[in-house]
Amino acid sequence: MTLPILTLLAAVYLLCTLVGASVYIPVASTSLGRINGILCDGDVSDVASFRGIPYAKPPVGRLRWAAPVKYSTNYPLEGLDAISPGSKCRQGTEGDEDCLFLNVWAPAKAIGAPKPKLPVRVFIHGGGYQTGAGSEDMYDGCKLVQDGKVVFVTMNYRLGILGFMAAPELRDSSADFGVGNWGLLDQRLALQWVRDNIAAFGGDPKKVVLSGESAGAYSTLLHLVTPGSRGLFSAAASFSGSADAMAVDFLRDAYTKGTNIRAALNCSIDKIADRGYANIPDCLRNTPVDIIMAVQAALGLRTVDYCVPTIDGVEIIKHPVTLMEQGRVAKVPILLGVNANEGALEVLAQTGSATNIELRRFYEVVTNLIPVPVTYYERVYEQYDADAFFDGNWIIAAFHAVTDGGYHCPSRRAAKNLAKHGISVRYHILEASQPNSGCPVYVSTGVYLGQEITDLVGALHGYDIPFTFMAPYRSPYNLCRFTDDEKQLASFLSGIINGMAANRNGAPLPPRTKSLTSPALKDIPNWPVWNTTSSLVMDINTAGPELYAAEDIGLDAKCQLWDDILADAIAAGSTAYT
Ligand SMILES: *[C@@H]1O[C@H](CO)[C@@H](O)[C@H](O)[C@H]1NC(C)=O
Ligand SMILES: *[C@@H]1O[C@H](CO)[C@@H](O)[C@H](O)[C@H]1NC(C)=O
Numbered sequence: 329m330t331l332p333i334l335t336l337l338a339a340v341y342l343l344c345t346l347v348g349a350s351v352y353i354p355v356a357s358t359s360l361g362r363i364n365g366i367l368c369d370g371d372v373s374d375v376a377s378f379r380g381i382p383y384a385k386p387p388v389g390r391l392r393w394a395a396p397v398k399y400s401t402n403y404p405l406e407g408l409d410a411i412s413p414g415s416k417c418r419q420g421t422e423g424d425e426d427c428l429f430l431n432v433w434a435p436a437k438a439i440g441a442p443k444p445k446l447p448v449r450v451f452i453h454g455g456g457y458q459t460g461a462g463s464e465d466m467y468d469g470c471k472l473v474q475d476g477k478v479v480f481v482t483m484n485y486r487l488g489i490l491g492f493m494a495a496p497e498l499r500d501s502s503a504d505f506g507v508g509n510w511g512l513l514d515q516r517l518a519l520q521w522v523r524d525n526i527a528a529f530g531g532d533p534k535k536v537v538l539s540g541e542s543a544g545a546y547s548t549l550l551h552l553v554t555p556g557s558r559g560l561f562s563a564a565a566s567f568s569g570s571a572d573a574m575a576v577d578f579l580r581d582a583y584t585k586g587t588n589i590r591a592a593l594n595c596s597i598d599k600i601a602d603r604g605y606a607n608i609p610d611c612l613r614n615t616p617v618d619i620i621m622a623v624q625a626a627l628g629l630r631t632v633d634y635c636v637p638t639i640d641g642v643e644i645i646k647h648p649v650t651l652m653e654q655g656r657v658a659k660v661p662i663l664l665g666v667n668a669n670e671g672a673l674e675v676l677a678q679t680g681s682a683t684n685i686e687l688r689r690f691y692e693v694v695t696n697l698i699p700v701p702v703t704y705y706e707r708v709y710e711q712y713d714a715d716a717f718f719d720g721n722w723i724i725a726a727f728h729a730v731t732d733g734g735y736h737c738p739s740r741r742a743a744k745n746l747a748k749h750g751i752s753v754r755y756h757i758l759e760a761s762q763p764n765s766g767c768p769v770y771v772s773t774g775v776y777l778g779q780e781i782t783d784l785v786g787a788l789h790g791y792d793i794p795f796t797f798m799a800p801y802r803s804p805y806n807l808c809r810f811t812d813d814e815k816q817l818a819s820f821l822s823g824i825i826n827g828m829a830a831n832r833n834g835a836p837l838p839p840r841t842k843s844l845t846s847p848a849l850k851d852i853p854n855w856p857v858w859n860t861t862s863s864l865v866m867d868i869n870t871a872g873p874e875l876y877a878a879e880d881i882g883l884d885a886k887c888q889l890w891d892d893i894l895a896d897a898i899a900a901g902s903t904a905y906t
Pocket of ligand 2: 856857858859860861862
């Protein structure tokens with residue numbers, strides 16, 4: 329009897345070894361132990377991914393609304409299996425509070441290299457600080473890593489009320505009494521993880537480009553001005569970002585929001601004793617997350633009402649624009665990129681259709697997104713008068729106002745202030761490709777707008793994402809018929825971010841890659857930085873980039889209004905909500 333069993337065991341053993349031999353497991357050795365990854369599928373199998381790596385202790389219980397604490401538990405001997413994404417952070421009914429995970433992609437053969445030297449690209453996702461996750465399929469790094477020979481990292485960070493609520497009682501005594509920037513601190517902890525661990529994946533911690541889109545771009549600029557994030561990145565690329573409009577709250581305004589939330593959660597001072605709590609933080613931290621989400625849904629109808637990072641005087645010492653004016657920033661090369669028609673998405677999300685609106689509604693739509701004091705209504709009217717400039721179409725007027733006030737002008741403001749201090753600043757405007765296949769919007773939202781609306785909205789907010797993430801080359805997005813020009817644009821836009829980490833001077837010039845073949849895009853001799861006398865805007869379009877003076881494309885003139893509104897708000901220390 330024994331013999332056949334032994335033979336059988338031997339056969340099973342042999343079989344396992346054979347099967348095992350065909351499955352290559354990429355392993356990165358870090359100070360906490362080994363991390364086991366997985367190779368990407370199909371034509372990107374020379375790239376490894378490591379998903380769902382915890383970088384902080386779960387931010388629950390006493391750690392809710394507190395600075396994140398570094399993850400420090402040793403991995404099991406056989407290694408940490410990092411083959412599926414961790415939970416995204418709680419948003420509505422989705423995700424979990426235990427969500428502080430990051431993801432790494434690296435060329436398989438770079439992992440464990442004795443001299444780690446690959447440039448590193450870190451991405452902070454957008455979603456208005458309320459939604460999103462680093463693990464979304466669109467942000468998958470397999471293709472961009474293969475093409476760009478970089479190491480790529482995305483992270484989750486706390487969102488909404490859980491990520492950004494400020495209340496006086498939540499001042500963090502373990503973190504110099506900072507308040508309201510929990511999600512931003514998560515991002516920083518992830519950057520510190522990159523500094524400490526990325527060499528195990530073949531990345532050079534001295535060549536890190538911090539990039540982000542939308543709220544991720546706002547965050548990128550905030551890390552530029554927060555002293556605590558100094559030294560964690562060597563270049564920064566902000567796509568559709570701002571360091572002011574929609575990006576940050578004055579402490580007073582953040583406290584007003586926090587006080588309303590506290591009351592809605594029945595955690596006000598007059599309620600806590602009845603509910604058996606000794607203090608407000610205990611009441612807040614013991615509130616089930618479902619109730620917090622219900623309150624968030626009930627409160628958050630307007631973008632200006634959302635919880636966002638706070639100028640708490642500790643992490644964000646002063647208004648970011650003031651810090652930039654004073655040159656109190658990380659002195660690294662920076663790229664400020666905006667899309668030509670940023671405002672279209674946010675305006676249409678409110679109106680629900682492209683049908684014309686009345687003047688009253690125009691103000692409402694604009695001020696739901698960007699606070700404009702009533703005293704400025706007349707100047708807004710003069711500058712965006714639909715009857716004078718847009719054939720009577722107030723939707724188009726709103727596109728322009730939100731594009732300028734929320735994106736183009738804040739980025740210009742940052743560029744001017746940073747350039748004054750000798751920082752290498754470059755500014756670009758991404759135009760919709762001609763012809764526009766409609767794929768960029770379709771693959772990222774699942775909605776095909778039809779040719780007429782596609783042409784009307786052009787390069788709206790988020791238009792850049794499928795390009796910077798190489799979607800035209802990736803399954804299943806490549807099922808949409810991107811044009812050849814759009815594919816080249818993807819290689820270019822992904823390339824300029826990689827270039828900022830790879831090029832010694834941080835210039836956003838794309839390194840040579842297999843996929844970038846268009847002569848108009850691959851051989852840009854020079855991309856001049858801004859200085860006190862010259863502000864050249866790179867207009868990026870499928871025909872090739874062209875340089876224009878900011879003045880000549882009307883950027884300077886139209887931004888005076890928005891500069892004045894912001895200067896008033898900073899002087900008052902409050903955003904004038906209408
Ligand atoms: C707060 O208390 C009121 C009155 O007791 C109750 O109706 C409401 O549901 C409570 N809200 C929450 C979020 O618990
Ligand atoms: C400013 O930039 C322009 C364009 O790159 C350049 O020609 C000029 O010399 C620069 N001026 C200064 C003062 O650096």
